[in-house]
Amino acid sequence: QKEVEQDPGPLSVPEGAIVSLNCTYSNSAFQYFMWYRQYSRKGPELLMYTYSSGNKEDGRFTAQVDKSSKYISLFIRDSQPSDSATYLCAMAAPTLGRLYFGRGTQLTVWP
Amino acid sequence: DTGVSQNPRHKITKRGQNVTFRCDPISEHNRLYWYRQTLGQGPEFLTYFQNEAQLEKSRLLSDRFSAERPKGSFSTLEIQRTEQGDSAMYLCASSSRENTEAFFGQGTRLTVV
Numbered sequence: 001q002k003e004v005e006q007d008p009g010p011l012s013v014p015e016g017a018i019v020s021l022n023c024t025y026s027n028s029a030f031q032y033f034m035w036y037r038q039y040s041r042k043g044p045e046l047l048m049y050t051y052s053s054g055n056k057e058d059g060r061f062t063a064q065v066d067k068s069s070k071y072i073s074l075f076i077r078d079s080q081p082s083d084s085a086t087y088l089c090a091m092a093a094p095t096l097g098r099l100y101f102g103r104g105t106q107l108t109v110w111p
Numbered sequence: 112d113t114g115v116s117q118n119p120r121h122k123i124t125k126r127g128q129n130v131t132f133r134c135d136p137i138s139e140h141n142r143l144y145w146y147r148q149t150l151g152q153g154p155e156f157l158t159y160f161q162n163e164a165q166l167e168k169s170r171l172l173s174d175r176f177s178a179e180r181p182k183g184s185f186s187t188l189e190i191q192r193t194e195q196g197d198s199a200m201y202l203c204a205s206s207s208r209e210n211t212e213a214f215f216g217q218g219t220r221l222t223v224v
Contacts, residue, residue, distance in 0.1 A: 099154075104153050
């Protein structure tokens with residue numbers, strides 16, 4: 001079993017839809033959770049960073065962490081065609097130096 | 112300083128040649144990471160530094176790969192005797208301390224022909 005599981009999609013939604021992206025993980029040591037957006041042939045761009053459980057909101061984006069279920073989510077409200085990209089979840093732990101990534105979910109928002 | 116800088120952006124090389132990539136992190140960041148990414152996959156960990164010390168190197172990495180970070184500033188990643196399977200996007204990221212936000216550069220796309 002991989003440390004971080006993420007459905008690669010693809011996910012296709014109409015403009016204005018609410019998008020839900022999810023990752024599950026197996027290592028209970030993870031305490032830091034990140035979402036990145038990656039456009040084609042570009043480097044990942046940090047969208048959201050959260051520590052431990054709870055919610056964090058930034059504009060149209062909301063990140064949720066449920067450590068009891070080892071499950072994290074990213075919600076995008078009022079999705080726009082410019083949100084079309086691959087979304088990567090990443091996790092880290094105090095005892096582990098590296099970031100652990102999911103394989104990414106490809107999202108297309110059509111007008 | 113506007114972010115993590117990687118050079119070159121693209122590199123095409125013949126199989127068997129050596130290549131070297133450079134990463135300049137955000138100036139106040141003491142952690143630097145190298146990842147590799149192939150199409151449709153998430154970034155795969157290669158190695159990371161805290162200041163000039165290389166703290167971890169992936170077991171998946173062959174001896175053909177080496178990374179340095181002299182003086183804890185920029186870093187270089189060298190691949191010797193390149194193979195077609197080395198073709199990928201090589202990503203560099205930096206963070207100010209462990210487990211805080213890591214910011215990526217735009218990557219170096221390597222094509223081995």
